[in-house]
Every structure is written in C-alpha cells, then in structure tokens.
Amino acid sequence: MGMIRCTKCGQVHAIAKSGMVRGKQRYYCKDCHIYFTLPDPGNTGVAGTKRPRPGHIATILDIAKALNISKSTVSRALQGHTDIKKETREAVVKMAGKLDYQPNLLAKSLVKSKSNTIGIIVPEFVNYFFPAVIMGAQEIASEAGYNVIICQSQESVKTEIANTKVLLASRVEGVIISMTRETSDFDHFKAFGRHGVPIVFFNRICEKIPASRVMVNDYEGAYNAVEHLIANGYRRIAHISGPPNLRLSQNRINGYLDALKAHKLPSHRSWIIHHDLTAANASDSAKKLLSLRSRPDAIFCVNDPAAIQTLLYAKSIGIKVPDQLGIVGFSDDPISSIIEPQLTTVKQPVSEMGQIAMRILLDQIKLGPGPHKPVHTKLLTNLIVRQSSVRDHP
Amino acid sequence: MGMIRCTKCGQVHAIAKSGMVRGKQRYYCKDCHIYFTLPDPGNTGVAGTKRPRPGHIATILDIAKALNISKSTVSRALQGHTDIKKETREAVVKMAGKLDYQPNLLAKSLVKSKSNTIGIIVPEFVNYFFPAVIMGAQEIASEAGYNVIICQSQESVKTEIANTKVLLASRVEGVIISMTRETSDFDHFKAFGRHGVPIVFFNRICEKIPASRVMVNDYEGAYNAVEHLIANGYRRIAHISGPPNLRLSQNRINGYLDALKAHKLPSHRSWIIHHDLTAANASDSAKKLLSLRSRPDAIFCVNDPAAIQTLLYAKSIGIKVPDQLGIVGFSDDPISSIIEPQLTTVKQPVSEMGQIAMRILLDQIKLGPGPHKPVHTKLLTNLIVRQSSVRDHP
DNA sequence: GTATCTACCGGGAACGATTGCGGTATCGTT
DNA sequence: AACGATACCGCAATCGTTCCCGGTAGATAC
Numbered sequence: 001m002g003m004i005r006c007t008k009c010g011q012v013h014a015i016a017k018s019g020m021v022r023g024k025q026r027y028y029c030k031d032c033h034i035y036f037t038l039p040d041p042g043n044t045g046v047a048g049t050k051r052p053r054p055g056h057i058a059t060i061l062d063i064a065k066a067l068n069i070s071k072s073t074v075s076r077a078l079q080g081h082t083d084i085k086k087e088t089r090e091a092v093v094k095m096a097g098k099l100d101y102q103p104n105l106l107a108k109s110l111v112k113s114k115s116n117t118i119g120i121i122v123p124e125f126v127n128y129f130f131p132a133v134i135m136g137a138q139e140i141a142s143e144a145g146y147n148v149i150i151c152q153s154q155e156s157v158k159t160e161i162a163n164t165k166v167l168l169a170s171r172v173e174g175v176i177i178s179m180t181r182e183t184s185d186f187d188h189f190k191a192f193g194r195h196g197v198p199i200v201f202f203n204r205i206c207e208k209i210p211a212s213r214v215m216v217n218d219y220e221g222a223y224n225a226v227e228h229l230i231a232n233g234y235r236r237i238a239h240i241s242g243p244p245n246l247r248l249s250q251n252r253i254n255g256y257l258d259a260l261k262a263h264k265l266p267s268h269r270s271w272i273i274h275h276d277l278t279a280a281n282a283s284d285s286a287k288k289l290l291s292l293r294s295r296p297d298a299i300f301c302v303n304d305p306a307a308i309q310t311l312l313y314a315k316s317i318g319i320k321v322p323d324q325l326g327i328v329g330f331s332d333d334p335i336s337s338i339i340e341p342q343l344t345t346v347k348q349p350v351s352e353m354g355q356i357a358m359r360i361l362l363d364q365i366k367l368g369p370g371p372h373k374p375v376h377t378k379l380l381t382n383l384i385v386r387q388s389s390v391r392d393h394p
Numbered sequence: 395m396g397m398i399r400c401t402k403c404g405q406v407h408a409i410a411k412s413g414m415v416r417g418k419q420r421y422y423c424k425d426c427h428i429y430f431t432l433p434d435p436g437n438t439g440v441a442g443t444k445r446p447r448p449g450h451i452a453t454i455l456d457i458a459k460a461l462n463i464s465k466s467t468v469s470r471a472l473q474g475h476t477d478i479k480k481e482t483r484e485a486v487v488k489m490a491g492k493l494d495y496q497p498n499l500l501a502k503s504l505v506k507s508k509s510n511t512i513g514i515i516v517p518e519f520v521n522y523f524f525p526a527v528i529m530g531a532q533e534i535a536s537e538a539g540y541n542v543i544i545c546q547s548q549e550s551v552k553t554e555i556a557n558t559k560v561l562l563a564s565r566v567e568g569v570i571i572s573m574t575r576e577t578s579d580f581d582h583f584k585a586f587g588r589h590g591v592p593i594v595f596f597n598r599i600c601e602k603i604p605a606s607r608v609m610v611n612d613y614e615g616a617y618n619a620v621e622h623l624i625a626n627g628y629r630r631i632a633h634i635s636g637p638p639n640l641r642l643s644q645n646r647i648n649g650y651l652d653a654l655k656a657h658k659l660p661s662h663r664s665w666i667i668h669h670d671l672t673a674a675n676a677s678d679s680a681k682k683l684l685s686l687r688s689r690p691d692a693i694f695c696v697n698d699p700a701a702i703q704t705l706l707y708a709k710s711i712g713i714k715v716p717d718q719l720g721i722v723g724f725s726d727d728p729i730s731s732i733i734e735p736q737l738t739t740v741k742q743p744v745s746e747m748g749q750i751a752m753r754i755l756l757d758q759i760k761l762g763p764g765p766h767k768p769v770h771t772k773l774l775t776n777l778i779v780r781q782s783s784v785r786d787h788p
Numbered sequence: 789g790t791a792t793c794t795a796c797c798g799g800g801a802a803c804g805a806t807t808g809c810g811g812t813a814t815c816g817t818t
Numbered sequence: 819a820a821c822g823a824t825a826c827c828g829c830a831a832t833c834g835t836t837c838c839c840g841g842t843a844g845a846t847a848c
Contacts, residue, residue: 056589056590057562060835061834061835069797069798070798070799071798071834072797072800072837073796073797073798075834075835076796076797076836076837079836082795083795083796083797084796084797085795085796085797088796100585100588100589102559102562102563102589103563103834103835104504104563104565105563105564105565105835106500106503106504106509106564106833106834106835107504107803107833107834107835108834108835109500109803110498110500110501110803110805110833110834110836111802111803111835111836112803112835112836113803115500124529125519125525125529126522126525126526128520131519131520131525132520134519135518135519135546138546147543147560147564148543148544149541149543150542152529152532165496166541168451168496169496169497169498169499170500170541171498171499171500191494194494195450195451195494195496196450334729335728335729335732338702338706338732338733339733339734340733340734453804454804454805455804463827463828464829465828466807466827466828466830467827469805469806469807470807477825477826477827478825478826478827479826482826482827498803498804498805499805500804501804501806501833502804502805502806503805503833504804504805504835505804505805505807505832505833506805506806506833507833
C-alpha cells in the first residue's frame, strides 16, 4: 500500500496488482477503478513527436508520408513494379536515399513466408576443410541472393540439436549439413523434412535420411592411395581411420582393405585404428601403431591432420619418412605441401563440394515443397604424390 | 480477347488489363464490370481446410485453436509468464510439442524490434586467423543468446558495402568488423552509427570512426621481434609489411624501425616492402628482398603466411634459415610450428580477440541506443622463439 | 457522347508473434 | 452483503512489408 499517482485522477493510494506484468509492477486505483502501470522512467515522453527515437530506421511508411502517397505505392515503386508512374518511382527512390531507407528483411520474410536464408551446420571450422567448403557454398548462395547462417556443432550432438532449432526458428529455406562424429540419432534432422525444409548432406552424410548427398569417391581414393603405397614397395600397411559410424570412414577402410586384398597383402585388425579426428588422438593412434611388435611400414590416414600428426610423431622418434615409413593422407590440406617431407595425399575438391551442395539445395528449393528425389553426387579425388610415400630403393 | 471464366458471373469474355499485376495477367469482365486475376493453378484449393500446405509450421494460433484458448494465453504460457495457470501452461507446452511448434523468430524480432543477431564482417576465412577469431566471438554470442551472421568481404570494398546493407536490412543489433585491405572510404560503416547499431573493429581497425577497437600491441610485438633478431646477431633486418593503410601495418613498421634505431642499426627504405597479404605477393616480396645487392640477413614479416612464404622461397633458392637468414612472423599460425625450420613468431591471442570484441559489443548493446564512449582494448602478444631466428654462432 | 481501356494509385488484410489494457470469476474480509 | 483483492485470461493494436482488390481519371474507340 503505497501512495502512487494515478494516471486518471490526482494522487490516490494504489496497491500492487496482477502479479507483475512483463517485469513491470501493475497498480489498481481504488477511486478510479482502473488498472495502470507506471511509464518507463527512461522515456521522458515528449508528446506530439511520433517517433523521435535516435536509431530509428526509415520505413516505407515514412517515405509515403513524406511524399503524401500510400505505402502500397512506395512498396511497388521500390520493387520496380510496372504499375507505377516514372516520376512517382523516381521520387520514391530519391526519398528512400534521402531518408537512408533500408528494407526490413524481417518484415519482408514474414509476409512472404520466405526468409531467403540457408543454414549450414558443420562440426567445426578451424581446420582448413570446412571453411573452404563454406566459402564455396556461400559464393553460390549469394549469387542466388541468399544469405547464410553458419552453425558449429562443435562435434556435440547437443549443440547440433540446438542448431537445428535455431535454423528452424529462423525459417531457413534449406540446410547443408556435415554431421557430428557422434551423431547416431537423427530425429533432429527429420524435423527439417517434416517442415518441408530440404537438406543436403556433405562429407559426413546420414544414410538414414532420404536426403541429397555430396561426397567424394572415398573408396576409390583410398584404394588408389593404398595401391600407390604398394607400388612403392610398402607391404605392411596400416590405417588410421575416422569414427566408425561415419560413412566416409567405412568407405575408406573398404578401399584400403580391398586394395590389400587385390595385391594379396595381409591385413591385421590391429593395423586399423579409429580415431576421433582430433590432433591429440591422431598422434596417440600413430604412437600405438608404431609401437606394435609387427610394426607397419606404411600408414594410410583418413585425413591430412591425422597424417600430419603421424608424420610428426614418426620424426620425433627418429623413424625416417618415407624410407622406414610411408604415409598418405586425405584432403590436400595446405600444410601437406609445406611439411617435410611433403605429404602424399588424396586431393578432394573442397570448395567445389560446397558449391555443388549449395546448387543442389537451391534446385530443391526452387522445386518447391514436397518430397523430391534425393540427388547423390560423388566427386572425384586424385592422388597427389609427394615425398612421404616415394622410395627410391623399395 | 479470350474466353475466361469470370469470378463473379458465369463465363464471359474478358481482355488483358492493367499490365500484368505481379507477373499475373489481369482481366476485366465486361458484364460484371470488375477486374480479376486468375488464381494460381498450383493451389488446387480444397475449400474448408484452412491451411493444408504440407510444410506448414505450427503457430501459436494453431496451438490456441487446438486448446480453445486465445493466442495471447499461448504466448504467455510459452514464455513462462506468471499470469498463467499451471494446468494451462502445461497443456500449452504439451500441445506445442505435439504440433512440433517452432517459434517464428522473424515475427518475434519484428514485433520486438530486436533481431537477436550480431553481424560479423571479415575479409576472408581460409587462413587460420579469421576463423579462429570468429569461433571465439560466436562462443560468447551464443552464450548470450545471440545468433551470428558471418559475411566475407573477400577483400573487396564493393562486397563490403553490400555486406553492410545486408546486415542493416537484417536489423543486426551490432557488428564486428575487420576491414578490407583497400577500404579507405568509411561511409558504409557510418551507416551503422546513424542507425544506432554499435560497431567493434578488430585487427584491422578504422580510426576515422569513433567505435570500439580490439587490437594487439602491434608496436611492442614488432619491437620485441626485431630486438630478438638483433640479439641473435642479425644486423641487416628487412621487413615485409602489410597494406600501408592498415593501422596494424603502420604500428608494426614503427616497432620495427624503433627497435633498429634503439640499437643503432641501419634502416633502408628498400628493406621495407608492402604486400597485399596474399601468398603469391608475399613470395614476390621475399624474392625482391633477397635479390637486393645489399641483401638483408633477416626478415621480420607482418604475419605468418608471409613469413612462411619467405621461408619457403629462401629454402628454394638455397639460402639457409636461420644461418644465412633469420625470419620472424606474426600470429602463431599452426603451420609455423610444423614448417622446418620452425618459425619464430609473435603470438597473438586470436580466439580471445573474438571473445573480447563480442563482449564489448554486447555491453554496448545492453547500454541501449545513443553514442557511448568507445572502448579501446589492446591485447598482449608474446614472442614464441623457435628455430627460424636462432643462431648458435652469430 | 458513351462505352471501353489503360495507367496509376489507395485501402486494408495478411504474415506470426508480443503486450497493454481491461474483463470475469473466485475468494476473503468486514 | 458488499467490497476489495487476486488469479487468469481475451481483445486488439503493433512491428514493416507485400499484395489482392478495387477505384478514378484520362485516353481511345465506336
């Protein structure tokens, strides 16, 4: 029970009501029988001035009022409608410039139910690969007038799920995804399908969902890499693989195994080590392989970061590469041509991957809602032979 | 003149009118004296069903109707308002889950005039530096419930201007910028200020604008690097610098020059070469320096990519590093600890840079509109001494 | 001179949320 | 019984666009 000035009468005592409306205390005036809240103290309301807020961005209504025409006309003039007289249009455009008008995409998206936005979810973007893919994708998207929201799942399913929620709430028209290494439940991806948002997977695809995919010929790439090692006289070839639930890991293992089989070379289970794609773990895997009693004389790695860690470890313990150990990576990371010895690697078209994924996605968006036949694209790799796998005297 | 069914009467002939309204032909019915357009053929309108579109995302209205309550109540229930009965709230939440409700951020942003979005503009993100900064920034932003739109200017002022337009149109609440190397006109940045959108510059700052800045102690970093070279017996120290209009280039040059001066060492104009931060250009600069008659015996580079190119070039023409040539870079790019010899470099706190920039920005946003005192933050670097600059016998 | 067209423009309903204002039913006091 | 207070909820305006209707003035046709 405090004395507070009522909005209708003079000061009368009023008491707290209606449990705090949006953070503001609500009062009731006994005499006037009305409810009221106190105005914000910040707003020293100068009556009469309509919208004097400093950071106000001009709207079409501002332009319309300045020109004494309707906002419909302004809207049509601004989007180049034929129905508008030339002078009117010019006046509108001029006034828009004068008022520093910037269209409110939020409002536009809302009314058109079209956000002009694409979502991209990647596990991380510190290692060369994903930024390069994103660059390719973004290039195509902005050519088509689309914006891109980039999300990092940070290899965590939990944030991956959070990412899908954000993208859904932002009403993206399509999504490009490379999964987390630990994603095994796919309900959050299906949400996109339920809401008619097309998906394109790349690199780390999900086979449980009938969506388009962009990958490289992992099997052939691995096969060729291993065959190249064999041709260079290596016989005890091990493999540092990726997380087993990723299709790309499986494909590259199969290529590796089949190449060995085709050349009647042995394959041991202990020669295949899965690692989680972190640098520290790759180095551990290399350590494990190189301290085996039956030490391999070559290692084919699922990607370049792993190959680089392997190479560094081998050097650190005095194993000569390529003489005592052959190494082949996968991706053609810029580091691989700088490290010594230079790394032989299976080059994959990284930027193109993003471009193609985006092109497929935009096509699906153009086709409109409804389930479409998924497009499965397999890009070609090629082996870049450098020093880490070539011996003069096998 | 064709026979087309009128919307009001039976079929009467009608003729093209009103110059194609929004891509659709408009007709006029002579008998009814009305104008009309043909409905979209795609919509085989099943009357009665309100919104049967397949990809429809449930709205609060859908929830309200399903529960026979008003949408206001749904809205309040969903945001945990106190004014809602417990059973009602639970019913709403349950129905929201059942209908797979996802709030429409566009609508929310529109009505609240708050997009919950931050814009980031960087020149590129293939080289280690910018992705790492962005990661740091994004981390802080998502902790605070903000989304991030990332734009690449691709070192082009033109796309940088386009980026600002997009961010403005997306009603971002703040922007973090690292300029293009060629940006010399700043009107497009001022637009943010005019609209009350706070800016934080990092790395490549703009001094013509009273905005907050995050940088490292470029001068001291450079000074220490050069002093380190001097301590290792190098006397003819050159510098590959960045674009001259960037403050960081100037600061690092000054640190370089002052260190030379302090040790009474000569500095030649021909020993300072500006390069445009591309790899090819860095390599050219190294070539130019190393073919000078008075060849320098050490080079301090404005960043690691340049230092790496220099190192590679020196090796390619048989110059021994560090014996015949000392090299120091700037940034501590991951490559610098892998290349041989390992690169001495001035380490800057990259991820922290993004974090701090974002924190400053969020603070300014919290303070609300109106000009605030810009915050100028200078982070500390420290010299990582590796092999490329250390000689046993100076 | 009238009927018919054309060129242009305005009114107003969406889009999907938030929120100020106010109403009803219920309960507790005196 | 009457009144004050509380708990809960609905109405309707609002954000900035787009776009469907439709209307009017002038040109053209007959």
